[in-house]
Amino acid sequence: MKEQLRNIEEKARDAISSVTDLRALDDLRVSLLGKKGELTAILKQMGKLSAEERPAMGQLANRVRATLEQLLSEKNAALHSAAQAARLGAERVDITMPGKRPAAGRLHPLQIVENEVKEIFLGMGFSVVDGPEVEYDYYNFEALNLPPDHPARDTQDTFYITDNILLRTQTSSVQVHVMENQKPPIRVISPGRVYRSDAVDATHSPLFHQVEGLVVDKGITMADLKGTLEMLMRRLYGDDCKIRLRPHHFPFTEPSAEVDVMCFACHGAGCRMCKGEGYIELLGAGMVHPKVLEGCGIDSSIYSGFAFGLGLERIVMRRYNISDMRLLFENDMRFLEQFR
């Protein structure tokens, strides 16, 4: 019997190692270990053995069974992985073939930058407000300390609808709406379209986009204005960005400043891009003029504030090195697809 068991094991080892497919292996398993299998047949003869022989023989039989099971399982795993490897090999694709791309739309570069500016200001606690583009003269000029016949009106060629209604020339008009409707503290930005009667060319458009900013509270200083603008510029252009403020004049701010950013190409040395200046003019800003505050019912002896106006096209064109503003309004797919 011992001999028989050894034989079975010997034969089974050979059979298992020579099996090449999973079905044959399964058949072999049944023939070896199944109810009608060889090992079972031998075990059935255990009853004929003496009580002394039985434990040792039983032990041997179990060991053989375990060995066979182990071998079968190993073979099974080996055949499985071989089969898998074969299938994976057959399924190999040319990974250089193009992907199946869902069509991806793009935001317009101006929207991208506008969103970025909004995020920066939301992070600094500014709300975003909207205002009318077709506007009363009062909000666009008069309430901003630009009474009728003010010479500074000449610098903004205005589209008029009637004598009293116009297309706003600056988002500053929203300042007045906000101050009329809201008590300080005020911290808002207002992005939007503005209009000036400029013929279309590479650097002019009768319609362009500004972002107005307004802060009014007790104790707001010009240093706060500087700090806020520096923060904006660092977020837009990186931590090494430098700005400078130059005295200027806007009727609705006093003191007024023009804000230049250090030329990205020459870092202040002066080059063709900045026309030798080393700096590029970026926005106008200043402390809200006391007349403007008072015109909106805000006591200028208690409150102070700052305001600024940023031209979006200029930032977009510089960022992406776009030399012709008309491209922004032509909306050619070949142009739009370049942004993300």
Place this chain on the structure above:
Amino acid sequence: MNLSLRWLSDYVTLDVTPKEFCAAMTMSGSKVEAFTCEADALQGIVVGKILEKKPHENADALFVCQVDMGGDAPVQIVTNAKNVKPGDLVPVATPGTTVHEGSESMTIKKAKVRGVQSDGMFCGLETLGLTVHDFPYADPDAVFVIEEDCAPGQDIASALGVDDVSVEFEITSNRPDCLSVVGLAREAAATFDTALHLKEPVYHGSEEDITQTLNVDIENREKCTRYVAGLVRNVKIQPSPRWMRERLRASGVRPINNLVDITNYVMLEYGQPMHAFDLRFVKDGHIRVRNAKAGETITTLDGVTRDLSEDMLIIADAEKPIAVAGVMGGEYSGIMEDTVDVVFESAYFEPVQVRRTAKKLGMRTDASARYEKGLDETSMLTTLRRAFSLVEELGAGEPVGTVIDCNYADPAPNRIPFDPAWINRFLGTDIPEATMADYLARLDIRIEDGMCVAPSFRIDLERPADIAEEVARIYGYNNIPSTGLTGTADAQLTAEQKFERTIGNAMTGMGCSGILTYSFISPKWFDKILLPPDAALRRTVTISNPLGEDTSVMQTTTLPGMLEILANNYNHRNPRAWLFEIGKEYLPTAPDKLPEEPHRLTVGMYGDCDFFTLKGILETLLEKLGIPALRFTRCEEACPYEEKCAFHPGRSAVVYSDDTPLGIFGEIHPDVQKNYGIGVRCYAAKLDIPALLAAAQTEITYQPLPKFPAMTRDLSLVCDEEVAVADLEAAIRKAVGRCLERVELFDVYRGEQIAEGKKSVSYNIVMRNAEETMTNEQADAAMKRVLKALTQLGAELREL
């Protein structure tokens, strides 16, 4: 304003390069646009003295000259100039020099001219960038024979005095005082903290009593607060001396003759326009400053006869207008060749008056631009004296010693509280009071009894904030520290802003790209979209002074703008364009009221798409926005959108949420496509964002996942072509009832096995009971109800 640095040096002594000067002035508030060194353009051109002139051996029209160029040996130059002779001094462009004549430029080389060596070129005025106004004795069409005191070999720039530096300033409208040499000198002195040398001009004048000849009446003393008049006898018109011509040229003003040049010179120096009248044409020697009378006209210096109106201020003599106050003189009032006696005017006219008159007459002059910004009311006498001192200096005539000064000005200076602590609080600085006082003193702002006394030329100083700016700009804006805003603020996007951001994200996610179109369109575009002549959308907000018809009305519909962009893309042969824009329409309300500016989502597409692509995009969008109870109707039926005329009648629809219309979409009508030159089928949608927002359900409540399995049935039907699948679906929903979970159209088939005029539609129906497992019997019963209902719509089970 162009400033001559040589002129400036009369008033301030500076030891800086032009570049340093410009940088410092810009940072203290006088913005420099550019500066030009006149000599730069004349590099390489020197004075030559002709020693010998002989005919050219090979050419009749040419001469060979030996020229002393200041070197050891003479230089040989071939020329065609007939007007030069030995002994003449001429400008010579040396080899390597690039000279410009008009738009052409050439570089001088050593070369043989018809076989004879020539090492330079003689220059005329034009080559030097000059005109006969600069050197009246020169022949403008020949080589310039120099009559100046100079030596061979000398740089032409220094020989001719074309070596000034001209600085171009951008002066803001609040600082008219800086439109003058004296004003900029004052700023320069303050900027560089150096002394300003101002002299009160003096002249001798004759003994004559002016009032025997001239009298002045200001009849409108509100609009003219001061009128100073003086008289110059026996004028001698001739060119001005070179120094004056040089300074005028560097200031961008063309020299004319001594008297005209003097008025321009004084205007540039002090900022005060001056006017000169020929005494012969001042009838009865009577000058009246009055309003024009209805029907009066004047022929101005430019030869145009202009109608005057009663709101215009004029200078008149006893009978007629002789000048429009502050704007322009009449044709007989100027200086003529036979002029003998001249009246000089130096006056103050009220800025708004001048501005309105100039605007109404359509003539903005250098003088009116200055008056309308506001002048120093106290400077009229000084400027007249300056003019007369120049008349005497130039020998241009004999000024009468007495002048007429009608003075109704109120010269009380503005007094503004000086509060250093407030200024520091306002600026966020810590500048000592004494430093502030020093800054202000440099700007001629005195401090008296705690008040800042504004000088008469600083009409812009009114309030403490103005004083703060003066302090800040001298202190240096960039020396102000930077601080962050403190305190918390309640900042977030509004519901509308978030909603629109969601729309934008959804649209890009579905492959559409954002665009920006103009808000104004051409009224002709309404025809392009076939809008009926009486359509309400043709009532627009109209620009009264548009750039052109194409941008003359504010859009009342976003559709044509979108189609224009589709056409752009089609014309550029882009195979595919899927676009969207979130923009505004401008809908008129009452006259003299602002229009409404509702936001719209506009979609436009062509390439790889059809009606159902667009519809699918909209359905997904609307689902994402949480808009319930969507319903689609054909545009042929009652349609709330006038734009329906632009759409294919059979392939367009209005989308509703319940009974609220949300927008219109579909294929563009072939005629409209043709009007835009788009050669492929294209699709567009316009959705009303406020309506979407109002319909959107923002609250989401979680529905428990089903506990029991669903039953699924597929159903294929045959029905008439005209039956809308939406009706079939509605019938199915109703027939199945509460346990219907989903019904989905998965196939529509026409063709073999289906009769003409019929279609086969296939649905997948999913049913589920919330409380228990649905049985086959229940499902079958439901399907029986469905079939019965569908039969009533004329649909039958398709026999497979």
